[in-house]
Amino acid sequence: MEALFGGPARTRVILLFAGVLAMGSADLGMVGALARELEDAFRIGQARLGLLATVSYGVGALATIPMGALADQVPRVRLLIYTVILWSVALLAGGAAQSYLWLLLSRLAMGGAIAAAGPLLASLTGDLIPATERAKVYGWILTGEMIGAGIGLIVGANIGAAASWRYGFWLLGLLGLGLTAALYRWLPEPARGGASQLPPGAHEIPRATPVRMRGNPLATPQGTGGADVLRQAWRSLGRAFAYILHIRTIRILIVASSVGYSFFAGLRTFSVVFVQSWYGVSTRGLTGLVVAVGAGALAGTVLGGRLADRLQRNGHPNARILVPAVAYTATALLFAPGLASGSVAFALPFLILGAATLGAASPPLDAARLDIVTPWLWGRAESARTILSLTGQALGPVCFGLVADALAGRGGTSRTASLRDTFLIMLVPLLANGLIMLSARHTYLTDKEAAHRAGARAQCGRTLRTPTSGRGIEDA
Template sequence: MQTSTGESPNAAERGHAPAPEGVERASPYAYYALAILVLANFLNYVDRHIVSIVGQKLKVDLALTDAQLGFLIGTAFAVFYGVVGIAMGRIADALSRTRLMALGLALWSGMTAVAGLATSFAWLAVARLGVGIGEAAANPCSHSLLSDYFPARNRSAVLAVYLLGTHLGAAASLIGGGLMLSHWDTICLSFPDGACGIANWRAAFFVTGAPGVLLALLVFFMREPRRATAVRKTGTLRLVILELSAAIPPLTLVNLYRIGGMPAVTRNLIFALIVIVIATGLSLTVGDWPQWAAVALGVYSVSTWAGVLRRRDTPLHRLTFGCPTFGYVAAGGALSTVVLGAAQAWSAPYVMRTLNATPAEAGVALGLAGATAAGISVVAGGIITDFWKRRDPRAPVWIALIALVVPVPAFVMMLRAETLAGYVAAYSVFMLISMLWAGGFAALVQDLVLQRMRGTAASAFSLIMILVGSGIGPYWVGKISGLTGSLATGMLSVLTLVPVAAVLLVMGARRLPAETRERRLALARAAGEPV
């Protein structure tokens, strides 16, 4: 027997949160869709991380500081990924996810190629902004699609396989980018006349951006799984504008006026003024105004969207931003990604500067080590989490805690290594443990909400991860590096967040056993959900 949400009673008896499912058994087409989405995620991370391996060349050719480089690696991409991602989750829950994903893929790939034309920090920042906007469609659409293609019992493993594309893409960006930088003078001979006149780092952007435009066609024509709730009949353009107005100023004021009148607008303007004052103070104190302007936009947009969501979709708000369990695990996971992000974003520049590795040596060594270790970790972690979760619903959080704390010694050893081989060995151990949590955590977020909310829940979760992990981490490392003259000190400084993240994860784990199926449905009903 199944409930109206598609969940089996046994899941409830085991104490799991709601995990509505659209199918009992995955079809062959589901595995085809999984392969396409893994490939899209692969290109997602190739385009996202290519800046890391070409960063040292960018710094020299365009006279950038480490803080500016950190901004380009993280903040410029992350904030606009987050701001647009706010709307993208609900758009994905209402419109065709396959077509939305295809449009996003074409945009982020095209903007990666545009970065190859950059002549200044500002130009690169705008290109990275475009990459962030395009990639905002990836996780809400993909997570929601895969959760409908596959049954709940396989969800952690399936999402772990999807996330495998994350690490393969990051590795490919290092390997391919490193080889392009070191051997472009030879590689360019295989391209049309004139290619050898292009700078190697520019060529890296062009080559990594092109494949995504072609893959977008395959994604566009994928089948859209049937959903329990009908796709909204609102016109596409109207829906997009409506959702974007929930987070992007000054459209936010119009939205707030519609749902709360002048009192809501006044409160929001006061909040915006406070955010602007704080961001201005930080800019005057430590410099780097683009960083603080972007962070201010992210803070304002997320806070405003949460307020709009509370009025427009109270059940969804109650199960996400209004749920302490969701808040604790998301915040703990976000702080965990700062450490992981520091290792991934700055390892290539570190070994090139400190250990005198060539771009090819750095890219191939770090790329192969990272892909192998992270690939094993994320798939094994998903399988282990699915098995453990049958006995303990807190399993995803316990795995995340292990992945946060256990690899700290390996992180320290990375920065004490005196050879590239020593660094790569420690980096491999670090990645092998650090990525155990990815698939299980993604599935946990899906389990905490109802089926119609999956895209938005994935968007909210990704939003928090990206804004904190990428929006703060790379810049933080770069700023500390600039102030101290030591990139190692900058990277080590992020370890101060480990205890805070651990406490948040434990607080979330303590609440999970109470988040039974009945409780989640009761919370949704009490907030007005017709379930």
């Protein structure tokens, strides 16, 4: 791993960050794998099952606003550790649920933890990994999502078949506590602004005192009361979001990421039920199918980041925009014949390739967002992205469930056929997503250069100004 990832220090960073992403993805995969058991235990339909995923993402979308501000202001590693502890406790509590309401409330706590992970990991990755290699490294980190989803589906399906569904949640909770100890032991707080970047072969992560930035909304101004502090915090956060969302490329990338994750969330929630009923696959066959499709997703995630970085180095400056655009379009075109076919042998190659192209879109997208925002706003920029991304993920499962229930209510349409039709319908926005991404190639380079200039002005103590309005942003 050290030879593959670029040294001991990078290996620890990649494995720890991938582990954090795997926690959230495994949890949602577990819900999908245990769908039948949860429906039987609490006597719920597909819409209420989708709501279990929706509430986590919905609460996360709300909580990510303050979490993004905290990521730019306080020690991030400590906050990440608190997040994983909350995550683990929520999973343990969910496994002990005696009613649907109890389980639903445990998902609310999960949402708060999900909110912190995105801004914190984006900010830490930007400070630890050089810009020229971020898409490649992001590819390795994002494999955690794919591996976690696969673990959740495989372990959940086998636990559901052999024992109580509760053991699945308890197992993830215990793994989360182990991840907490690993973060505390092996991840020191890096310096902001790139002073702690890890060159290939680095053995240790440099320890640094976190930068205390101007415009800190958590600092209490002299001679003001609590109400003044709160107003100042919201004004500061509002100005930062106004600056971030003024960047046209950011808006396009946020929309693209939201649509992609929305489809992935729905797919992850209902895939086990669909595969077993539509293709007639047993639990053992499901394990093999998940491994095969998951391997395709892993390969695509790794190769997508490497391809974008290589194309960029070879004279294609828009590579981090073009690779995701092509990937989303290809995903919709590849999944369609696989989902429509009732033969698992015919569908499997299409599903593997579709999973690979879906995975290939995320690393270049994540690296591109860091490219076009000054480092002093990485946390809040990621929170702006996370709000819409989590909203999309929140709507994804419940929309899948509602459409499936509506189609199943029509005369002559079985529950299995309704799920197939739902998946095919949801491919349409994914196809449009690829076309939307192409429009970002006209603004990406301009916004990237503007971010570099803004970062230089911020380090010199100046204010950020939006290109057209001229309004000062004091949250540099």
